[in-house]
Amino acid sequence: AAPAAKEFLGHPRGLFVLFFAEMWERFSYYGMRAILILFLTKHFLFGDEPAYAIYGAYTSMVYITPVLGGYLADRYLGARQAVLVGGFFIAAGHLMIALFEGPAGQQGLYLDGFYLGLASIIIGTGFLKANISVLVGQLYRRDDPRRDPAFSIFYMGINLGGWLGPIAVGILGETVGWSWGFGAAGVGMVAGLIVFIIFGHELRGAGEPPNRALLKAPVAAGLSREWIIYLGAVVGVGISWWLIRFQNAVGWALMTCFVITYAFIVWKAVAKLAREDRDRIFAALFLITLCPLFWALFEQAGSSLNLYTDRQVDRTILGWEVPASVFQSVNSIFIIILAPIFAWLWTFLNKRGLEPSAPFKFGIGLIVVGLGFLVLVAGAASTPGELTPVIFIFAVYLLHTMAELCFSPVGLSNMTRLSVASMTGLMMGAWFLATAGGNFIASLIAQATGGEGAGPERVLEVYSTIGWFSAAVGVGVLAVAPFVARLMHLDTLG
């Protein structure tokens, strides 16, 4: 038997390697995302609508490629190599954006270079994001009770990055110079890669390719499968580079993938599964169907809420006018504070047989995310003709974070829990696709807030509509939750 892995805080040391690598990756992602819409409108001088369209194409595509990246790692590359390759593409993408800043207001070649950077991040995230979570899982046996706590620790790493990234990148980008911000995001990802390379041996063989000989053997024109995948990634960068300027094409591609995946899951469930397993898949599909609505509201954060904070909010705190991008870190700070409290709350309720079912939590999530917008609308109305007090921005993000904790981790864990083993990857893929769809709809909503000559009233009108809509759907979900919960057959879930 292999000697026991060295531990730290009762967990394999590999967990902390993944923690810091993902922390730096999220530092770069959320840092860059915090200044992206500001950069598009203030540097490239796009109008709000086209800026939201580009932003939306990017944020949807970063959630589509992990489906493919997960598949390639499972079949050929292994998760470890996939994370390494992904980190490389991500770092290159951020640094490219920093290099192609160009003079303010100039598009042309600089804009092409900027799109190339975004495309590289899209492909890199495809290789990295799902697979680094897979590696966390591989450090533990299936029945190891430390598995769930390990994912909670890992989620802290994600949000540590999501907290520090917007502060560092935001302050540098908005006050020193855009390329300083994007450069900092790139340096962050390089730091993550260095952690991963130097301490990779702590993973003790997790995420090896399933068949190394197959991966390295030449198949066509002297190229191995491994090199064909890398070449495919470069082609993928080209395709994303082209797609990013055609938001409608991204939308259609997304919808087609989603419908096919959804139909395939229904067919598999009906044709291949016994009654209880089939019911559980239908319960999971119910959750997947609600997923786009949630992210469509939640993901206003980096786009329309970011610009609203920049233009309509009194951002002066203790005499310092805080750059709008810095507020993008508030969600992560609240997650770090609230995640342990929610975990405790669910366990507390569970012991008393009172824990709400997953669909019930989804209903709450939809109500609370809608409520967040209604609170902002009320807050803005309380100071007519003046800037909105900053407390309401904190209130939106607080409510949105509480909603996220009823939604995101619950959705992820139920995809694996409700699936049969042979369909887990497929269900995860569908969840990511639905998230991508949410990001896409989010950009349509953002575009509705910023048409030609639209003032702040338009933003608030849209926020009020989506707030009420989501809350109403949430109430409907609470009503049907008991029926969906019955489909989960938790008594026989083992």
Ligand code: GLN
């Ligand atoms: N904030 C989390 C992350 O970046 C979850 C994001 C999501 O699933 N949309 O990993």
